Amino acid sequence: MKVRGVRGAITVEENTAAAVKDATRELLSRMMELNDIAVEDICFILFSATADIDAAYPASAAREMGLDMVPLLDVGQMAVQNGLRMCIRILMVFNTEKDHRDIKHVYLRGARVLRPDLIYSVAIDGPAGAGKSTVARIIADKLNLTYVDTGAMYRAITLKALEKGASRTAEIINIAEESSIEIKKGRIYLDGRDVTEEIRKPSVDQKVSKVACIPQVRQRLVKLQRKMAENYGVVMDGRDIGTTVLPDAKYKFYLTADIKVRAKRRYDEMLKKGIKTDLKKVEEELAERDRQDRERECSPLTVAEDAVIIDTTDKTPEEVVEEILSHIKRREKNVL
Numbered sequence: 001m002k003v004r005g006v007r008g009a010i011t012v013e014e015n016t017a018a019a020v021k022d023a024t025r026e027l028l029s030r031m032m033e034l035n036d037i038a039v040e041d042i043c044f045i046l047f048s049a050t051a052d053i054d055a056a057y058p059a060s061a062a063r064e065m066g067l068d069m070v071p072l073l074d075v076g077q078m079a080v081q082n083g084l085r086m087c088i089r090i091l092m093v094f095n096t097e098k099d100h101r102d103i104k105h106v107y108l109r110g111a112r113v114l115r116p117d118l119i120y121s122v123a124i125d126g127p128a129g130a131g132k133s134t135v136a137r138i139i140a141d142k143l144n145l146t147y148v149d150t151g152a153m154y155r156a157i158t159l160k161a162l163e164k165g166a167s168r169t170a171e172i173i174n175i176a177e178e179s180s181i182e183i184k185k186g187r188i189y190l191d192g193r194d195v196t197e198e199i200r201k202p203s204v205d206q207k208v209s210k211v212a213c214i215p216q217v218r219q220r221l222v223k224l225q226r227k228m229a230e231n232y233g234v235v236m237d238g239r240d241i242g243t244t245v246l247p248d249a250k251y252k253f254y255l256t257a258d259i260k261v262r263a264k265r266r267y268d269e270m271l272k273k274g275i276k277t278d279l280k281k282v283e284e285e286l287a288e289r290d291r292q293d294r295e296r297e298c299s300p301l302t303v304a305e306d307a308v309i310i311d312t313t314d315k316t317p318e319e320v321v322e323e324i325l326s327h328i329k330r331r332e333k334n335v336l
């Protein structure tokens with residue numbers, strides 16, 4: 001095992017013990033979760049706070065989280081003219097097998113401005129089967145960003161509506177408003193239940209675009225999606241990311257491919273999962289879903305003005321990833 005360090009920072013809105021402890025807990029949990037750090041792997045943790053924070057020691061929140069066997073030290077942050085105010089910084093040193101390039105440093109809330117080179121958003125939109133999720137996952141991994149599959153969120157609401165036999169718009173809106181949806185380590189949780197596989201069922205495929213047409217459902221999910229991108233650097237894929245969810249995303253891509261090729265990809269995927277189907281039927285369903293996604297009134301599938309369009313018809317996923325990374329590398333110096 002090697003000894004490595006991970007950095008993090010977060011801002012607080014007010015100088016109260018509750019705000020300091022809340023922020024410290026949020027930051028520490030996120031640093032440990034993203035880097036697979038167990039308590040027994042931590043060597044020590046240093047905390048600093050700017051001079052405008054004196055309501056509580058950040059380390060006291062760590063102790064309350066069960067890190068009382070870990071050496072902890074609070075120090076005052078050096079004051080620099082016009083430096084970020086109300087900020088808590090953390091340096092955690094721990095044992096790991098990871099390469100230092102794979103360490104995910106975490107900058108939350110107002111502290112994002114400290115490392116714009118690490119924390120930015122990539123939006124990937126396009127129709128079904130264009131290859132969005134395949135490449136988004138790889139890109140997120142290579143850039144140390146968090147992958148957010150927004151289609152999975154619409155699918156989760158659709159799954160719950162099917163399970164509850166809810167078909168009226170008002171009932172579906174209610175489900176969207178009362179449900180908890182979380183994405184952790186590439187898996188999607190609906191009210192705490194892992195539904196990653198279930199949301200890919202053909203019955204969900206058939207209904208999801210209808211659910212996604214309901215403006216109130218979109219409002220609720222877009223709010224959650226923006227919150228995720230506010231807190232972490234993300235690669236987010238969907239239909240309206242570059243146009244509506246993250247219109248200020250630093251990078252925007254629109255993937256497309258011939259409908260016959262997209263249908264064949266989806267058909268092969270289903271065969272692999274042991275789902276017997278008919279290629280023509282898959283193509284018809286895909287075309288119908290595209291139609292509903294393009295024609296709906298609320299945030300339809302369109303190309304953002306500033307998106308780079310990539311036709312993946314004759315490209316392998318590796319070629320698409322290379323093309324996307326070549327655009328990003330022009331502006332980001334840390335990308336290999």
Ligand SMILES: Nc1ncnc2c1ncn2[C@@H]1O[C@H](COP(=O)(O)OP(=O)(O)O)[C@@H](O)[C@H]1O
Pocket residue numbers: 126127128129130131132133134135265266269312315316317318320
């Ligand atoms: N460029 C590509 N060439 C060939 N197959 C691909 C390509 N991109 C994705 N695939 C395959 O096509 C299927 C659909 O891709 P996916 O990434 O799920 O598309 P989307 O997220 O746009 O719906 C997957 O089985 C994936 O392995």
Ligand SMILES: Nc1ccn([C@@H]2O[C@H](COP(=O)(O)OP(=O)(O)O)[C@@H](O)[C@H]2O)c(=O)n1
Pocket residue numbers: 127128129130133150151152154155208209210212237238239240241289293
């Ligand atoms: N940002 C998004 C993402 C998905 N969706 C809807 O959710 C459906 C499923 O999205 P998905 O990305 O899982 O679909 P696939 O392309 O993977 O089949 C889409 O057909 C859209 O109707 C949306 O409206 N807006």
